[in-house]
Amino acid sequence: MASVVEVLARLGGWATSAELVTVTSRRSLAAAVRCGDVERLTRGIYGLPGLATDLATAIAHDGVLSHTSAAAVWRLPLLTTPAKPHITLPTNRNAKPGPPAVLHWATLPTADLRARRTSLVRTVLDCARILPFGEALAVADAALATGWLTHDELVATTAAMSGLGRPNAMRVAAAATGRSESFLESMLRSLLVTAGIEGFEPQVVVETGESRVRVDLGHRPARVALEAEGYEFHGTAGKFAADCRRYDELVAAGWLVLRFTYQQVIGDPRWVVATVESAVAQRIGVPKNG
Known part of the structure; x- marks a missing residue:
């Protein structure tokens, strides 16, 4: 039988108690917590000690990393690191006490909830909601450069969005390219646009x-x-x-x-x-x- 620590490592560093008990046991989980090998992050969720602070915050709020915090996870370039992590909660979930964070609410797909961070395209659009045009363009350029997001997908998803930041997102999607090779190059191009x-x-x-x-x-x-x-x-x-x-x-x-x-x-x-x-x-x- 795999240890609780091994299971958590395979699952990305955190898991629900139900997931852990299914492949180990309640006794093993309790013992791992007592000896400090595992930490209780919030009710029903456990993780390895030293889990990334932003991720731990998302789990504590039972939400997902989003906006610039998700961009950092996706390794997209940012001019400044957010002072507090941006966390998005499902629309039907109330805020609860937790570490300092900027909270948002939105409909979240199951894949985002499992990964505890928004998808690449959602991250680009969320950044366009809160960042100036140049910084948002740099995020979009870098996302397209990964090859995991196409320009057509970005444009189509942007056209379907609504609410805060849509005009900026439309500008970003129209100007974005996967050929930009650096944050500074994208910022320079944004000045020209x-x-x-x-x-x-x-x-x-x-x-x-x-x-x-x-x-x-x-x-x-x-x-x-x-x-x-x-x-x-x-x-x-x-x-x-x-x-x-x-x-x-x-x-x-x-x-x-x-x-x-x-x-x-x-x-x-x-x-x-x-x-x-x-x-x-x-x-x-x-x-x-x-």
Whole structure:
């Protein structure tokens, strides 16, 4: 007979008392709790010691992780970590005492209740309900990049949603792409979408004559490339030289390369937009103020 700890490990770290007693025994469960191998999380639910705090909170409230808390579980990028976990309860369930949390109510499928977190598509839509457009777009882009969610599914589910945040979710679904390769790239693209700057495509491949160079965002008619530069350093002299060569090949091929840092995209979006608008206007012969 498997031990209570082994059963909990197979079930993801937590289970109901009924599930545990079925494959072990009430005596084994009680003994595991007494010796500290297992913790009682709430009435009728037990878990392994050290269970993730947010998950333990969801179980204590008898709900599921949702919104940005579910995004963290799905490993989707967030600008900030939520101060308190977001928990969604079934519509017919009343709130009860538990650890600090932001509570929501919604109809939840059985799969979400079992997993104690919302589905990937539901998580994307819930994030669009509470996050600014850029941050929600970064979540949606990353979800599509996993391959577990298609753009058609995202658009269809968004069209069927109602209530708080629907307009933002519609914008997010329309702009989302699985080709974005970083949180910062998605945030940079969101600035262009919001400003109405058209023509930029994610992950454009440029033939330089020497090689094929991929840029974060490329405007083919204007030959303007935008690069979202995160915190990463070049690390080695070889990597630094390769980056310089890549930049030089793009310039030699007639491309104007604009590089924006995290601090600029997040902290000075107006300047970023003005710089891109000016560069594109000059490259395609449009007067700066025309």
